[in-house]
Amino acid sequence: MSDTPIVPDRAAPAERPALKILLAAPRGFCAGVVRAIDAVEQALKLYGAPVYVRHEIVHNKYVVEDLKRKGAIFVEELDEVPDTTAPVIFSAHGVPKSVPEAAAGRNLFAIDATCPLVTKVHREAQVHFKRGRHILLIGHKGHPEVVGTIGQLPDGAFTLIETAEEAERVSPPDAENLAYVTQTTLSLDDTAEMVAILRRRFPKLSEPHKEDICYATTNRQEAVKAIAPKVDALIVVGAPNSSNSQRLREAAERAGCPRAALVQRAADIDWSVFSGLSSLGVTAGASAPEVLVEEIIDAFAARYDVRVETVTSTEEDVFFPLPRVLRPDAAAE
Template sequence: MKTSRKKLTIAAPRGFCAGVDRAVRIVEVALEKFGVPVYVRHEIVHNKTVVDGLAAQGAIFVDELDDVPTDAPVVFSAHGVARAVVDEAERRNMIAVDATCPLVTKVHIETRRHADNHRHILLIGHAGHPEVEGTMGQVNPDEVTLIETVDDARHVTPPEGVDLAFATQTTLSVDDTAEIISVLQFRFPDISGPRGEDICYATTNRQKAVKDIAGAVDLMLVIGAENSSNSKRLVEVAKLAGVKAAFLIADKDAIDWSLIDEADHIGLSAGASAPETLVEDVVAALRQRYQIDVSEHGKIRETVNFKLPAILAS
């Protein structure tokens, strides 16, 4: 018998963004157009449920181009790839389909433009993340320096005698990035920035939605993968916004029910690469154990839609 009653507030927007939705559709359409198998270099997006679902349809996920037969189609992940990867695929005459999020491509273009204008780029991002590796790979290694923290921004020593520019990974914390940019602009008043905001609209919207409910809930659950930058940032944002506890969970099976038992009001969100089915599964699991009063909070409605690459046109 369900004796415990709890409130559940679900953040909106949440889950799939336009770039992730496009990347998943690219793999699905490529499978329809080229047949099985279609190879995908790295995880198409950072979510095991999505990757496993596409693998069941015939996608084969590999680490490098060397793992792809030359006559087989290969999809580049939503995080983007270095120019060397694109050049190698062209050299081998491979059927390459680029699923890079258009907002990441925008950062790539900005980065190359700065290098063409002989500016040294300070890239704000997390070392080892595929998006950062792809962006840094747009230019020569001596043309870009990675900035991960405010401390890095305070102590970075760029090459002497060159103009500077900054760019950012698209999935960072809005507030943390603003602080780093402020330090860089204070130290280097003439530094050039992007023509528009590098952090994508979906990242910004999801962080705002979490901030808006964080102060009212006892516990915030964020659905997403451990290697998902934007999902981990949502957990951080929730904690900074005042929630007592916030945790990243992969799916309903990762819920720590002892934490739920102690909470009266639970907040729920999902990273940009987490499908809505995972949210529905968590809500269903909560309903099985408790009496749940469910509401959704957030007025922003996202209508962005990105076209598929021309190579997939019928």
């Protein structure tokens, strides 16, 4: 018998299961969000802290907290802003006309960071109203963008429609003089269904020259539809109060993805839902920064042997300049 001690075999480290991640492109920040965030940062740079912001500049907690650390103070209403010479910035979602009027009445230094594509909807509504049309607004009750759009015109100018059922039963004051506009961050499929119903019921319905759902919402939903049928599950990086992020989750489910979830941070991942995967789709809402996408991928890389493949459905090159008062050449004008 040998005197050599018997050493038990060491267990080989468990191999991480393979996971293919399909990363949707485009995803994340759109031009309107970039403009709004840059507006706050540029105001801080030019005028120093504090800078007041009415409502979340965009619907993302990470972005808001980062701007708070830099000196932004977020309020829900103007009456929370003291008498001050500091800038007061209106969020990307747009505001009712009463808000800039109230700011002017208090001599506040107001800066409007409304997304230009939301402003386009406001202008369309104003034109329809001047032409004597009642306006059907397709959107979500209480969303800041809808509140801002309705607030452009006198009471009674709009009828809000949220569902296909409401489109079927809406009874406007004058069926012969109607127009519709939409929130910019809606589901393409839901909106198309509602518009089809309205066109059938009201043949003389006036329509936008170009659809109101913004390019970024459209592109991100189409990118999700391209990958959703190919993966076991899909994560949308975004905030629960972000309309466009919620619509991405719905788009994934409709396109055949068996599991789709909206997740703000890696710490929020429910691993009981996202275990045993061989493929995963990842996208981000228009107000979610890329750093959070990377954080989510890193969390999966700690549990899986990850291979990332970017699936590009279209290229984006849209750029919106800052509000004029914040542009470098503003002082020279």
